[in-house]
Amino acid sequence: MSNTKENYRPASKPLVQFNPKALEYEPQVFAKPIVLANLNYAAPSASNTLPPSKALSSLETSEALRDKLEFGIRKAKVDRRTAEAQLAIVNAERTIMRRDIHEMMDDAETARMYTEDLRQRFEEVVRQNEKLAAEAETAKLKKDQYAIKIKDLEQEAKLRGDRYSVKTQELKDQNIRLEMKMENVQELKRKMERMETKTDEVEQLKEEINRMQTNVAKLETELQVKDPLFQVGVDIRTRFLEEAKMSLWHVKTWDKISGEYFLKKHTVDSAIIARGYKAAHGGNGMADGSLFVLNKLSREWATKETKCDSACPSANDGEVPDTAGSDETAFEHGLEALKPEKTNIFEELYHFRPCLYATMPSKMLEAIDYEATIKTLILFNEGLDRPLAQKHQALDIIGTVLRKYPGLPGEHFDTDADVLSRVDRVKALTEMIMLYDRRRTGKTRGARRSGSSYQFSGESLI
Structure with a gap:
């Protein structure tokens, strides 16, 4: 999960990175007091006073034991610091995971809203296509009507042209009749001479x-x-x-x-x-x-x-x-x-x-x-x-x-x-x-x- 955290949006607040080597870090250690009675040590008395050689050996043993205890205490402190550092890292990773979960939930909501918007757009496009199809059908009907009207007008124009042609032919026929009448006049003149x-x-x-x-x-x-x-x-x-x-x-x-x-x-x-x-x-x-x-x-x-x-x-x-x-x-x-x-x-x-x-x-x-x-x-x-x-x-x-x-x-x-x-x-x-x-x-x-x-x-x- 930590390897893919760069794919999500940054959190609203920066995360606190744990540094176990920081000088100001000082874990609280509750050390128990050492009970010497448990170690079977007793205060020296006059009756059981050891010889100097044995007393010296016993003193060295006590010093070694104290050093061992102090080393154990220091090791325990170091282990405590290490555990607290690991706990801080775990908490940081948990915070990152929570942030990633929130981002993924936001992305899922955004994807849901985008999908809903796409669905609405698709429905609108479907409605527009249906409307355009109806308009195309209406335009086709109007085109057919206009074609019929144009044919009617062409026929009417043809009829008018035919009528004009008939009138023109009538005038020509009238002129021919006039010429024939003029010829008749000339013929009558010739008859008059005869x-x-x-x-x-x-x-x-x-x-x-x-x-x-x-x-x-x-x-x-x-x-x-x-x-x-x-x-x-x-x-x-x-x-x-x-x-x-x-x-x-x-x-x-x-x-x-x-x-x-x-x-x-x-x-x-x-x-x-x-x-x-x-x-x-x-x-x-x-x-x-x-x-x-x-x-x-x-x-x-x-x-x-x-x-x-x-x-x-x-x-x-x-x-x-x-x-x-x-x-x-x-x-x-x-x-x-x-x-x-x-x-x-x-x-x-x-x-x-x-x-x-x-x-x-x-x-x-x-x-x-x-x-x-x-x-x-x-x-x-x-x-x-x-x-x-x-x-x-x-x-x-x-x-x-x-x-x-x-x-x-x-x-x-x-x-x-x-x-x-x-x-x-x-x-x-x-x-x-x-x-x-x-x-x-x-x-x-x-x-x-x-x-x-x-x-x-x-x-x-x-």
């Missing part, structure tokens, strides 16, 4: 030709009017489908750093997103005007009643001027004559009524569309002041372009170098403002527009 002598038949054929030409003109006009609306719908729905790809399509990609696969979102086509945003939030007088021309919207719907004195001029006081009149008169009517008691939303945005708007030069229409875009942006309507300088600059340039129109005939307005430069400048400013508006309102997906000769960075505005 039947010049048959007046009645010729008149009937002329009437039929006129009806067909009228129908063709109406169909062509209707197609021309519907085309802006059709293009707006195509751009908006294409943007929707492109954003749906980013939400639903994920690509399994290997990460070299982590050494694991992760799902990467589909990268959208920024040009499609930009076109869809412009179609939904940008000014487009041709598309908006076609809603009124096709009777999809009424003038009453687009008119707001406002309180006004009886002396205030009415929007209905003057008739829309004939498009065959002077451009200056039409322009002044669009900008000055319509100061309404009833405010018309189309005329507020585009300055002219729909039928008159379509007759304006293309560059003027482009500038007016940019002006309508800037006026309707949420960025400015919510009281935000950035980018206010670009807004004022764009509106000032648009005002300059509109004021140039009366002095330039329609055929020269679209080719004027100053007009072209100013419209390009307005286009660049408007695209920059719309980019900031999309970022501000959270409508952008990272799409960027390809600008004109002017390029702006929206990063400096944020």
